[in-house]
Amino acid sequence: MEDKNIVLEVEHLKTSFFYGKKEGKAVDDISFKVKKGEILGIVGESGSGKSVTAMSVMKLLGNTKGRVVGGSINFMGRDLLAVSDKEMRQIRGKHIAMVFQEPMTSLNPVLTVGEQIAETIVVHEKVSKKEALARAKELLDTVQIPLAEKRLGEYPHELSGGMRQRVMIAMGLCCNPDLIIADEPTTALDVTIQMQILELFKKLREQYELSIILITHDMGVIAEMTDRVMVMYAGCMAEYGDTATILKNPRHPYTKALMKAIPRLDEKQEYLDAIPGVIPSIFNLPEGCRFHPRCRLATERCRKERPDAFTVDGRTVCCFKAFEEVKESL
Amino acid sequence: MFKNIIHNKMTVVGFSIVIVIVAIGILSPFIITADPMEMDLYNVAAPASDEHIWGTDELGRDIFSRVISGARTSLVIAIVVVGIGTVLGTLIGAVSGYLGGLTDSLLMKVMDILMAFPTILLALFFVTIFDPGLYSAIIGVGLSSVPRFARLVRGSVMSIKEKEYVEAQRSAGERKISILFRHILPNCIGPIIVQATLTMGNSIITVAGLGFLGLGVDPGVPEWGAMLSDARSYLASKPAICIYPGAAIALAVLGFNLLGDGLRDALDVRQE
Amino acid sequence: MEKLLEVKELCKYFSKGGQTIRAVDGVSFELNKGETLGLVGESGCGKSTTGRLILNLIEPTFGEVLFEGKPVVNLKRPEELAFRRRAQMIFQDCFASLSPRVRAGDAVVQILKIHGIGKDKKERWEIARQFFEEVTLSEEQMKRYPHEFSGGQRQRIGIAKALCLNPDLIVCDEPVSALDVSVQAQIINTMKDIQKKFGIAYIFISHDLGVVKHISDRVACMYLGRLVEIAEKDDFYDNPLHPYSIALLSAIPDMDPQRKKKKFFIPSEVNLKQYEDGCRFCQRCWKAQEICREKTPELVEVYPGHKVACHFVEKK
Numbered sequence: 001m002e003d004k005n006i007v008l009e010v011e012h013l014k015t016s017f018f019y020g021k022k023e024g025k026a027v028d029d030i031s032f033k034v035k036k037g038e039i040l041g042i043v044g045e046s047g048s049g050k051s052v053t054a055m056s057v058m059k060l061l062g063n064t065k066g067r068v069v070g071g072s073i074n075f076m077g078r079d080l081l082a083v084s085d086k087e088m089r090q091i092r093g094k095h096i097a098m099v100f101q102e103p104m105t106s107l108n109p110v111l112t113v114g115e116q117i118a119e120t121i122v123v124h125e126k127v128s129k130k131e132a133l134a135r136a137k138e139l140l141d142t143v144q145i146p147l148a149e150k151r152l153g154e155y156p157h158e159l160s161g162g163m164r165q166r167v168m169i170a171m172g173l174c175c176n177p178d179l180i181i182a183d184e185p186t187t188a189l190d191v192t193i194q195m196q197i198l199e200l201f202k203k204l205r206e207q208y209e210l211s212i213i214l215i216t217h218d219m220g221v222i223a224e225m226t227d228r229v230m231v232m233y234a235g236c237m238a239e240y241g242d243t244a245t246i247l248k249n250p251r252h253p254y255t256k257a258l259m260k261a262i263p264r265l266d267e268k269q270e271y272l273d274a275i276p277g278v279i280p281s282i283f284n285l286p287e288g289c290r291f292h293p294r295c296r297l298a299t300e301r302c303r304k305e306r307p308d309a310f311t312v313d314g315r316t317v318c319c320f321k322a323f324e325e326v327k328e329s330l
Numbered sequence: 331m332f333k334n335i336i337h338n339k340m341t342v343v344g345f346s347i348v349i350v351i352v353a354i355g356i357l358s359p360f361i362i363t364a365d366p367m368e369m370d371l372y373n374v375a376a377p378a379s380d381e382h383i384w385g386t387d388e389l390g391r392d393i394f395s396r397v398i399s400g401a402r403t404s405l406v407i408a409i410v411v412v413g414i415g416t417v418l419g420t421l422i423g424a425v426s427g428y429l430g431g432l433t434d435s436l437l438m439k440v441m442d443i444l445m446a447f448p449t450i451l452l453a454l455f456f457v458t459i460f461d462p463g464l465y466s467a468i469i470g471v472g473l474s475s476v477p478r479f480a481r482l483v484r485g486s487v488m489s490i491k492e493k494e495y496v497e498a499q500r501s502a503g504e505r506k507i508s509i510l511f512r513h514i515l516p517n518c519i520g521p522i523i524v525q526a527t528l529t530m531g532n533s534i535i536t537v538a539g540l541g542f543l544g545l546g547v548d549p550g551v552p553e554w555g556a557m558l559s560d561a562r563s564y565l566a567s568k569p570a571i572c573i574y575p576g577a578a579i580a581l582a583v584l585g586f587n588l589l590g591d592g593l594r595d596a597l598d599v600r601q602e
Numbered sequence: 603m604e605k606l607l608e609v610k611e612l613c614k615y616f617s618k619g620g621q622t623i624r625a626v627d628g629v630s631f632e633l634n635k636g637e638t639l640g641l642v643g644e645s646g647c648g649k650s651t652t653g654r655l656i657l658n659l660i661e662p663t664f665g666e667v668l669f670e671g672k673p674v675v676n677l678k679r680p681e682e683l684a685f686r687r688r689a690q691m692i693f694q695d696c697f698a699s700l701s702p703r704v705r706a707g708d709a710v711v712q713i714l715k716i717h718g719i720g721k722d723k724k725e726r727w728e729i730a731r732q733f734f735e736e737v738t739l740s741e742e743q744m745k746r747y748p749h750e751f752s753g754g755q756r757q758r759i760g761i762a763k764a765l766c767l768n769p770d771l772i773v774c775d776e777p778v779s780a781l782d783v784s785v786q787a788q789i790i791n792t793m794k795d796i797q798k799k800f801g802i803a804y805i806f807i808s809h810d811l812g813v814v815k816h817i818s819d820r821v822a823c824m825y826l827g828r829l830v831e832i833a834e835k836d837d838f839y840d841n842p843l844h845p846y847s848i849a850l851l852s853a854i855p856d857m858d859p860q861r862k863k864k865k866f867f868i869p870s871e872v873n874l875k876q877y878e879d880g881c882r883f884c885q886r887c888w889k890a891q892e893i894c895r896e897k898t899p900e901l902v903e904v905y906p907g908h909k910v911a912c913h914f915v916e917k918k
């Protein structure tokens with residue numbers, strides 16, 4: 001049965017933020033699946049709703065003005081939207097771990113690295129502090145931190161940015177999760193360090209058959225890391241499917257434009273193909289297709305109706321124009 | 331800006347209170363029903379009657395007239411004290427925070443020394459070197475509020491001077507002094523206003539305390555703080571004598587605070 | 603080509619907790635009129651500090667900056683004003699670099715006033731309007747406050763501010779790093795247009811090698827306060843010689859997943875205390891030998907226009 005392979009299945013997820021009477025549709029009808037041992041990339045510019053998607057899955061919207069208003073989130077056969085807060089706490093950390101962009105703010109500055117990792121282990125498993133510390137050392141070895149023994153006794157501020165991110169990953173790994181959600185894990189790091197962290201993710205995936213959702217704004221990271229990718233724009237899915245296919249032959253005008261706007265190392269370009277205009281605010285979304293005000297191909301229909309998703313050569317696209325193109329080519 | 335002030339209801343309330351008090355201060359001679367200084371020893375601490383609508387105080391003076399006349403004195407005190415504190419404090423704080431280094435250390439040491447003395451003691455000091463009287467008391471209290479303003483402004487200036495837009499102005503060739511007055515100080519205005527409104531209330535009470543020691547207002551002159559201190563011993567038996575001037579002070583402080591809050595928000599262009 | 607700027611053995615040391623941090627340590631290069639020099643490196647390499655030293659926003663510990671042959675440090679007021687007029691800066695954080703209480707148009711008018719351009723407010727406003735047009739902002743938008751603009755628009759105001767004095771040099775400190783890709787492309791295009799039109803030289807500081815490749819004529823690469831390589835753009839990207847440049851270029855994620863590049867892993871652990879002598883990169887370098895730890899490599903011209911500071915790169 002194929003279903004056994006699917007770790008996470010999100011269907012028609014809608015998350016909105018409420019300020020007074022205003023509703024901001026941060027995520028509007030997003031569906032995706034993550035298979036076992038797969039890396040799914042979610043790519044988009046700021047305000048595209050990629051982080052909100054992750055927060056919705058983790059049910060971490062509690063402190064914000066946002067809440068899930070529709071759809072379903074199915075994690076290994078359990079409906080996450082239906083589980084209690086207590087169960088959710090169990091799931092977080094034990095089955096799903098999250099790695100954030102800024103490791104310094106996610107680590108407690110007054111506890112040593114060892115104490116923090118050990119604490120997380122003790123919370124979820126019945127082990128003694130000593131055993132937990134031993135596990136912590138193993139974990140630091142797993143994430144390739146040199147001199148792990150010494151590092152256990154150090155405080156977060158004594159570590160470099162890359163090391164801190166490794167510690168965060170180690171904490172995420174401490175209960176053998178099935179899924180890691182990494183939200184811009186390398187954005188704050190230098191490229192030479194980014195490369196190492198990304199390689200570490202790849203290694204962990206192979207070693208533990210981990211599933212990873214990698215959220216980033218960097219198409220290069222998507223290309224190097226992911227098996228499948230979802231391109232998001234203003235809370236909607238633009239294109240979703242096999243990474244290689246999409247990067248080689250993007251169908252959605254936004255994906256195309258985005259790839260052309262990136263300064264390439266391997267090509268000579270006199271001018272970059274900039275996308276005119278700005279990303280809309282979630283409180284002031286355009287009618288019809290969200291991308292139409294910035295789209296060169298937009299027609300009257302795009303201004304009025306929201307395009308449905310259609311599937312072509314292994315990827316899903318939400319665009320009328322792309323649909324017509326595909327129809328013509330057949 | 332005016333639209334912003336009107337927009338916030340509490341600010342309107344504060345603004346109205348302040349307007350009313352100022353109006354009373356100006357028009358007091360026309361409002362009072364009796365001479366606020368005239369004693370009537372046969373009619374001491376009388377309850378409210380047709381003749382004295384809020385009753386009389388411990389010396390038989392008309393409380394209503396005294397509270398109304400007191401508005402002028404108390405307002406002058408509050409405004410002068412805050413004026414001294416704000417102007418001097420902002421200048422010292424701005425120079426200290428912006429120049430830094432030795433200037434900063436020296437100025438701040440002086441401020442720390444000033445701060446080490448209680449307000450009353452400092453005011454007493456000024457009153458004794460100058461003539462004992464209302465104006466030296468006001469200046470004394472005013473000067474003692476300087477360190478608080480200076481510290482506050484210095485802190486804000488120090489954080490704002492590190493902002494990139496200050497560097498941007500420097501790279502545009504603007505003079506240091508002009509950067510300070512046009513780009514740094516306007517951005518410190520919020521905390522200064524809050525501090526100013528708080529100081530207003532406190533200063534009325536401090537000057538009253540000096541009056542109690544015989545160093546502030548001349549005895550008998552209607553002034554809210556002095557009235558309150560004079561009537562303290564009657565608090566249990568004849569609370570009415572305390573309540574009216576007390577309420578007047580409370581109302582004035584409330585009015586200034588609400589107005590201050592509103593002004594701070596209205597002056598902040600970043601607010602929607 | 604006429605020389606515009608010359609940087610000679612520029613050093614800036616900070617002391618922090620009793621330690622001396624050499625943020626910039628002996629950086630030298632030249633810049634011609636109308637040219638763009640990309641200054642690349644990772645965080646903490648001293649590229650921003652170098653930019654601020656060039657504009658005399660901070661004073662160097664040693665070394666000098668010559669603008670058209672004249673030093674920029676310790677200028678008297680009229681000369682300082684004249685220098686500021688010709689050398690401007692664009693900042694990374696376009697929001698932080700705009701006074702929150704000053705309307706966009708007034709920000710430019712103020713700068714014009716400082717430099718005595720235009721007779722009165724009206725004339726200055728008109729001059730400002732022209733520059734806003736140059737960066738595609740309308741007159742109506744000039745009356746707004748910074749917080750009412752999007753990130754890209756704010757950066758346009760920043761460009762208008764830098765542009766309004768008709769400078770010969772603009773130091774751009776990570777001007778597009780805070781922007782989204784789609785907006786970043788707009789700003790880069792605008793900057794290129796302006797350069798063509800006004801013949802401005804840029805020093806373009808960025809950690810994004812893709813952006814630098816796109817906009818620069820020459821590229822200088824810094825590592826921990828030192829210049830390790832400087833070359834023509836194509837030379838630098840096609841034939842990097844310093845091990846650090848090689849590692850840096852190999853670390854950039856490639857958009858083309860089919861093409862497999864060779865990756866150079868360099869360890870991330872650096873002990874900053876030990877870098878007094880020797881090559882700063884030696885602790886992470888796979889080529890490092892005894893000499894690298896003992897002797898500081900000089901920046902030598904390997905062939906015309908390509909200078910490298912490494913003991914193992916031979917002169918051709």
